[in-house]
Amino acid sequence: MLKMLIKISSIVFLLLFSNCFQAHNNVPETETVQHESDRTSIRRLDVISFAKDYLGTTYKYAGISPVKGFDCSGFVHFVYKNFNIDLPRGSKEYKLLGTALKPEEFKVGDILVFYGYKDLTQIGHVGIICEANGMKSKFIHSSSGKAYGVTISNLDSDHYARRFYKCIDVIQEGSQN
Numbered sequence: 135m136l137k138m139l140i141k142i143s144s145i146v147f148l149l150l151f152s153n154c155f156q157a158h159n160n161v162p163e164t165e166t167v168q169h170e171s172d173r174t175s176i177r178r179l180d181v182i183s184f185a186k187d188y189l190g191t192t193y194k195y196a197g198i199s200p201v202k203g204f205d206c207s208g209f210v211h212f213v214y215k216n217f218n219i220d221l222p223r224g225s226k227e228y229k230l231l232g233t234a235l236k237p238e239e240f241k242v243g244d245i246l247v248f249y250g251y252k253d254l255t256q257i258g259h260v261g262i263i264c265e266a267n268g269m270k271s272k273f274i275h276s277s278s279g280k281a282y283g284v285t286i287s288n289l290d291s292d293h294y295a296r297r298f299y300k301c302i303d304v305i306q307e308g309s310q311n
Contacts, residue, residue, distance in 0.1 A: 176217050176219075176305055178241060178242045178243035178305060179242065180217070181213060181214070181217060181242075181243045181262070181305070182242055182243065182262070182264045182274070184213060184216055184217075185209075185213045185262055185264065185274045185284075186264070186274065188200055188204070188209070188212075188213075188284045189274070189284050189285065189286070190283055190284060190285075191203060191204060191209075191276070191283055191284045192204075192282065192283045193205065193276050193277060193278050193281075193282045193283045193284075194208075195278070196208065197276075198211060198212055198223070199212075200212070203276075203283070204276040204283075204284060205276055205278070206225055206259050206260050206261065206275050206276050206277070206278075207222065207223060207224055207225040207227075207228075207260050208223070208276065209275065209276040209284060210245060210260050210261070210262060210275075211223050213262060214304065217305075219304055219305070221245075221304060225247075225257050225258055225259055225260050226256065226257045226258075228245065228247045228257055228260055228302070229247070229257045229299070231247075231302060231304075232245075232300075232302030232303065232304060233302065233303075234300035234301065234302065235300070235301045235302065235303060237268035237269045237301075238268055239301075239303075240263055240266045240267075240268055240271055240301050241263065241266050241303065242263055242264060242265065242266050243262065243263065243303075243304075243305050244262070244263045244266070244301050244302060244303050244304070244305075245260055245261070245262060245263075245301065245302050245303075245304050246260065246261045246262070246263060246271075246273050246275075246289065246294075246298070246300075246301050247259075247260055247299045247300050247301070247302065248260065248261075248294060248297040248298055248299055249297045249298075249299055250297070251279075251293070251297060254296075254297065257299060258297075259275070259297065260275065261273035261274060261275030261287070262274050262275065263289075263301070264286060269289055269290055269295070269298075270288070270289065270290045271288075271289045272286050272287065272288055272289065273286065273287060273289060274286050275287065279293075
């Protein structure tokens with residue numbers, strides 16, 4: 135019984151340690167941004183941690199609720215609303231939002247903006263970088279595709295790389311309002 139308890143404790147410790155290590159990938163824990171509107175600090179890791187709480191939540195067109203489901207922009211809007219950053223509700227509205235970043239400037243918490251999968255002239259998808267590594271970054275988003283819900287994908291996959299439009303920093307820009 136004692137051996138089993140020790141083994142379970144060891145497994146739990148390893149799982150917690152590995153999740154902690156993954157969450158801190160490529161982001162200084164101390165990186166915070168002061169928001170003028172409400173004088174609160176936002177840690178980029180807190181944004182990602184909050185977003186990951188909704189992994190597996192079902193996709194729902196025009197959805198903005200963890201109970202009923204999210205579409206891509208509904209998910210991004212929901213996550214950032216929790217941190218008092220008001221973002222557009224529709225993905226098309228991200229086309230003119232923010233200043234495009236170079237891949238080497240991508241940070242955890244930045245927003246990725248994509249063309250639609252059927253129409254490469256219209257903005258049709260958004261997600262949040264959860265592991266920053268330029269064009270090899272990973273992002274969390276609500277997908278209407280195979281995952282059909284909140285999932286993590288690779289920016290450099292064929293499906294997303296060919297549709298990539300830009301990356302913007304809504305945390306830093308939000309602090310200047």
